[in-house]
Amino acid sequence: MKALSFHQLTKTYKNGVQALKGIDLTVDEGDFFALLGPNGAGKTTAIGIVTSLVNKTGGKVEVFGHDIDRELAVAKSCIGLVPQEINFNQFETVSTILVNQAGFYGIPRKVAHDRLEKYLGALQLWEKRNAVSRTLSGGMKRRLMIARALMHEPRLLILDEPTAGVDIEVRRTMWTFMRDINAAGTTIILTTHYLEEAESLCRHVAIIDKGRIIENDRMSRVLRKLQTEVFVFNLRNPIPAAPVLPGYHVTLPDDHTLEIEVSKEQNLNDIFSRLTAAGIDVLSMRNKTNRLEELFMRLVEQQPAARPKAAS
Amino acid sequence: MTTPQQTLERSAEARAHDDEAALARTNAVGFSTIVIRELNRIIRIWGQTIVPPAITATLYFVIFGSLIGRRIGDMGGYTYIQYIAPGLIMMSVITNSYGNVVSSFFGAKFGKHIEELLVSPLPSWLIVTGYMVGGVMRGLIVGAVVTTITLIFTHLHVHNILVVMTAVLLSSIVFALAGMINAVFAKNFDQISFIPTFVLTPLTYLGGVFYTIKLLPQWAQGVSHANPILYMVNAFRYGFLGVSDVDIRVAYTMMIGAAVVLFTACVWLLKRGVGTRE
Numbered sequence: 001m002k003a004l005s006f007h008q009l010t011k012t013y014k015n016g017v018q019a020l021k022g023i024d025l026t027v028d029e030g031d032f033f034a035l036l037g038p039n040g041a042g043k044t045t046a047i048g049i050v051t052s053l054v055n056k057t058g059g060k061v062e063v064f065g066h067d068i069d070r071e072l073a074v075a076k077s078c079i080g081l082v083p084q085e086i087n088f089n090q091f092e093t094v095s096t097i098l099v100n101q102a103g104f105y106g107i108p109r110k111v112a113h114d115r116l117e118k119y120l121g122a123l124q125l126w127e128k129r130n131a132v133s134r135t136l137s138g139g140m141k142r143r144l145m146i147a148r149a150l151m152h153e154p155r156l157l158i159l160d161e162p163t164a165g166v167d168i169e170v171r172r173t174m175w176t177f178m179r180d181i182n183a184a185g186t187t188i189i190l191t192t193h194y195l196e197e198a199e200s201l202c203r204h205v206a207i208i209d210k211g212r213i214i215e216n217d218r219m220s221r222v223l224r225k226l227q228t229e230v231f232v233f234n235l236r237n238p239i240p241a242a243p244v245l246p247g248y249h250v251t252l253p254d255d256h257t258l259e260i261e262v263s264k265e266q267n268l269n270d271i272f273s274r275l276t277a278a279g280i281d282v283l284s285m286r287n288k289t290n291r292l293e294e295l296f297m298r299l300v301e302q303q304p305a306a307r308p309k310a311a312s
Numbered sequence: 313m314t315t316p317q318q319t320l321e322r323s324a325e326a327r328a329h330d331d332e333a334a335l336a337r338t339n340a341v342g343f344s345t346i347v348i349r350e351l352n353r354i355i356r357i358w359g360q361t362i363v364p365p366a367i368t369a370t371l372y373f374v375i376f377g378s379l380i381g382r383r384i385g386d387m388g389g390y391t392y393i394q395y396i397a398p399g400l401i402m403m404s405v406i407t408n409s410y411g412n413v414v415s416s417f418f419g420a421k422f423g424k425h426i427e428e429l430l431v432s433p434l435p436s437w438l439i440v441t442g443y444m445v446g447g448v449m450r451g452l453i454v455g456a457v458v459t460t461i462t463l464i465f466t467h468l469h470v471h472n473i474l475v476v477m478t479a480v481l482l483s484s485i486v487f488a489l490a491g492m493i494n495a496v497f498a499k500n501f502d503q504i505s506f507i508p509t510f511v512l513t514p515l516t517y518l519g520g521v522f523y524t525i526k527l528l529p530q531w532a533q534g535v536s537h538a539n540p541i542l543y544m545v546n547a548f549r550y551g552f553l554g555v556s557d558v559d560i561r562v563a564y565t566m567m568i569g570a571a572v573v574l575f576t577a578c579v580w581l582l583k584r585g586v587g588t589r590e
C-alpha cells in the first residue's frame with residue numbers, strides 16, 4: 001500500500017512564487033524515505049500541503065489511500081508531524097503538551113498518560129515531564145516534538161529536519177529511536193540537511209529542486225550513480241610535492257595529506273601499490289565528503305541557475 | 313449468495329462507518345481537550361484573567377455606586393447602584409469573553425502552537441466552538457465574581473432568571489466569537505488591543521451601562537440604537553430589574569443573529585486558512 005502519493009501537485013504562493021511545479025511522488029508503507037533539497041526547493045511546502053498547513057493550488061494528495069480533498073480528517077489522523085520550527089506552547093509543561101496533543105487525536109487521557117511514559121522514557125525525557133517546556137535545552141525540545149508527534153501512534157511520521165542544531169550524541173540517540181519506530185512499522189519521511197543522516201537511515205530518496213523532483217530512487221541505486229569519489233590519505237611522513245600517479249587526479253593540500261579522485265572503473269588496491277612503490281606511508285584514509293552529499297551537490301548544480309525566492 | 317463485488321462494497325461501507333464512528337469519538341475527546349486547556353489557561357494566569365476585572369468592578373461600585381450614586385438618585389425606579397449593577401456585570405462578561413479568545417487564539421498563532429490543532433483531524437467548527445466555550449467560561453467566571461462583589465454593595469433583584477441566563481450566555485458567545493475574528497486577522501500584539509481599546513470600550517461605555525438612553529437627546533437615542541451592546545445590556549438588565557430601553561425581542565434577535573453570523577464567519581475563516589495557513 002502507498003503511505004503517501006502526490007499526483008501533479010502544484011503550489012503557487014500569492015506573491016507568484018511557484019514552489020511546486022507538478023510533483024509526482026509515492027512513498028510505500030513501511031519505508032524510510034528521504035526528501036532532500038536545498039533551501040527553498042519546496043520540501044516544506046510539500047509537507048505543509050500533506051499536513052494541511054498549506055493550501056495546494058492543484059493536484060492530488062492521498063495518505064494511505066485517503067484523498068485529502070474528500071477525507072481530510074481520516075488522512076490527518078494517519079499523520080504525525082515533527083515540524084522544522086519549535087511550535088509547542090512554551091508556557092505549558094511537557095506532560096500537558098503531550099496529553100493535549102493526544103486529545104486532539106481522540107486519545108483519552110488515561111491512554112495518553114501511558115503513552116507519555118512510553119515515549120518520554122524512550123526519548124530520555126521522562127525526568128523532564130513536569131518541566132515547563134521553555135526551560136528545556138534545544139535537543140530536548142526537538143525530542144519533545146518527536147514524542148508529541150507519536151502520541152497518537154501515526155502510521156506515517158513526517159520529520160522535517162528533526163535533528164537541526166542537535167549535538168552528535170543526541171542525534172545518534174534519535175537515529176536509533178527513528179530506526180526502531182520504522183522497524184515497528186511506521187512509515188517515515190525525513191527531510192534533513194545532514195545528508196549523512198539520510199544516507200544512514202533511509203532506503204529511498206527523492207531530491208527536489210526548484211519545485212521539481214530531480215531524483216527519486218532507492219538509496220543504493222542513487223549512490224551507484226556517483227561516478228567519482230575523492231579519498232583523503234593521511235601520511236606518516238611529510239612529502240614535498242604530490243606524487244604523479246598516471247590516470248589519477250592527485251592534490252596535496254598539506255605535506256601530510258593527499259587527496260585522490262577515484263572513478264568507478266579504478267580501484268584503491270592500485271593506488272596503494274603505487275603509493276607504496278613511491279615510498280609513501282599511509283596512516284589512514286577516508287572519503288572527503290559524504291557520498292550522498294557529493295551526488296546531491298552535483299545534481300543540484302546541474303539544474304538551471306535561476307532559483308525562486310525562498311518560499312518554503 | 314453474495315458476490316465478491318458485494319462483499320467488497322459492504323466492507324467499504326463498514327469501513328466508512330467505522331471511520332465515522334472513530335471521528336465522532338475523536339471530536340468528542342478533542343473538544344473536551346480544547347475546553348480543559350482553555351480552562352487551565354484561565355486558572356494558570358488568574359492574576360491576569362480574574363483579579364483585574366474584580367478590582368475594576370469594586371472600584372466602579374465604590375465610586376459610581378456608593379460615592380457618586382447616592383447623589384444621582386433613582387433611575388428607572390431603582391437606586392443608581394442597583395440600576396448600573398447589571399450593566400457592570402455585563403461589561404465584565406463582554407470584555408473578558410472577547411479578551412480570552414483574542415489573546416488565547418492570537419497567542420497560539422504567534423507561538424505557532426495553533427498548528428497542533430490545524431494538523432489534527434478536528435474540524436474547523438469544533439476548533440471554533442472550543443475556543444468560543446473557553447471565552448464563555450472566562451466571561452461567566454468573571455461575571456460570577458463581579459456578581460458576588462455586587463452583592464456586597466447592594467441587593468440584586470431578579471425579575472426573570474431565564475432572561476438573565478440566556479442574555480449573559482448569548483452576549484458572551486457573541487463577543488467570544490468577535491474576539492476570534494480579531495485574532496484571526498491580527499498580525500501583531502498592537503492589533504489585538506486596537507479593537508478592545510478603540511471600539512469595544514467606547515461602545516460598552518455608551519451602551520447604557522451607566523445610564524438610561526432616555527436621558528439623551530432624541531438624535532443620540534437614535535445613534536445609540538446602532539450600538540449592539542445597548543441591546544445586550546438592556547436584555548440583561550430586564551432580566552434583573554424588569555426595565556429596558558429596548559424591546560427585548562429585538563435584543564434577542566440581534567444576539568442570536570450576531571452569534572450565527574459570527575460563528576459562520578469564524579468557521580469559514582479557519583477553513584479557508586485566513587491568517588493561519590499559507
